Amino acid sequence: MALYRMIRCDFWDDLEILDEMTIEDRYFYFFLLTNIRTTQIGIYKISKKKISAESDLSIEKVHSLVDRFVNHHKLIRYNPVTREIAIRNWGKHNLNKGGKPMVDCIKSELKQVIDISLIPFISEAIEKKEMRSLYDDYYHEKQVNQDSSNQVEAHTYQDSKSDDVDEKETLIASALEQDKLDQEDNTNAENDVNIKQLPQKKATKDVSEIVGFWDNNGFGLSNVNAKEQLLSWLEHSNFLQPKKVILKALTIACANNKRKLNYVVGILKNWDHQSLRTVEEIDLYQEKQTKNQKHNTYNQKAGRAIPGEFVLDITAGEDG
Numbered sequence: 127m128a129l130y131r132m133i134r135c136d137f138w139d140d141l142e143i144l145d146e147m148t149i150e151d152r153y154f155y156f157f158l159l160t161n162i163r164t165t166q167i168g169i170y171k172i173s174k175k176k177i178s179a180e181s182d183l184s185i186e187k188v189h190s191l192v193d194r195f196v197n198h199h200k201l202i203r204y205n206p207v208t209r210e211i212a213i214r215n216w217g218k219h220n221l222n223k224g225g226k227p228m229v230d231c232i233k234s235e236l237k238q239v240i241d242i243s244l245i246p247f248i249s250e251a252i253e254k255k256e257m258r259s260l261y262d263d264y265y266h267e268k269q270v271n272q273d274s275s276n277q278v279e280a281h282t283y284q285d286s287k288s289d290d291v292d293e294k295e296t297l298i299a300s301a302l303e304q305d306k307l308d309q310e311d312n313t314n315a316e317n318d319v320n321i322k323q324l325p326q327k328k329a330t331k332d333v334s335e336i337v338g339f340w341d342n343n344g345f346g347l348s349n350v351n352a353k354e355q356l357l358s359w360l361e362h363s364n365f366l367q368p369k370k371v372i373l374k375a376l377t378i379a380c381a382n383n384k385r386k387l388n389y390v391v392g393i394l395k396n397w398d399h400q401s402l403r404t405v406e407e408i409d410l411y412q413e414k415q416t417k418n419q420k421h422n423t424y425n426q427k428a429g430r431a432i433p434g435e436f437v438l439d440i441t442a443g444e445d446g
Contacts, residue, residue, distance in 0.1 A: 158195075
């Protein structure tokens with residue numbers, strides 16, 4: 127069955143769109159409102175890499191536009207961890223009619239939302255009271271349930287210190303202890319001011335290694351936006367060893383004295399287009415390329431070959 131989304135004709139007369147948005151902004155916004163992943167509630171999952179592939183915008187441009195729509199236009203919110211996007215004015219276009227099928231659909235889709243903080247962001251702009259109450263009621267219900275869950279979990283952890291510890295409490299204590307060990311392992315990464323500035327990115331060992339290489343090899347300590355774009359390849363790439371592949375691309379950039387994000391991303395895109403998924407595949411590919419280059423160079427230096435039918439006559443040009 128075909129999927130439809132409603133866009134009001136006055137979309138193109140909206141002063142906010144006419145005065146504030148560039149042509150590129152309008153195209154991007156229209157894509158967010160009408161792409162195949164949209165839902166009836168205006169919150170849906172989509173990665174920046176998918177946006178790039180389906181909108182034909184570069185991944186760097188997508189990063190820039192998402193940031194612009196979040197911080198300047200304030201028309202969307204995006205959670206890079208859950209990859210959920212929420213469109214503020216969704217209700218203005220799509221939630222003007224009610225009815226049981228619509229209500230059932232909204233209730234069902236709200237249950238799929240992972241980051242529930244996105245729900246009130248949408249509901250605030252819904253004009254129809256009946257529809258807005260569906261969002262608000264669900265959000266408040268989830269908040270109450272989460273608060274109750276947190277209280278039970280805290281109480282369980284305190285009881286785990288007593289002699290009467292059951293299996294469930296032991297598992298909770300073990301999980302908390304593991305979290306503590308993970309935090310200790312990542313102490314250096316969390317202390318790096320540049321990593322802290324990267325919005326909503328967990329300071330993992332992979333992130334720490336990549337940022338450390340970037341900072342220590344002259345790519346630009348203060349260029350946080352470039353680091354964030356590079357780190358997106360950890361989550362949104364086809365590589366089987368994303369950290370190793372990124373570090374290899376950075377190493378090549380250093381060797382060629384090209385310490386720029388665009389150069390590194392160009393290397394990664396080339397490998398991706400060649401369907402090279404691991405460092406081993408990349409090494410084999412480069413080795414083959416090097417052999418081909420040497421072979422071509424040898425042929426050029428060898429000069430013009432002597433024709434096969436040529437016969438040298440040492441007496442040519444002499445008389446009698």
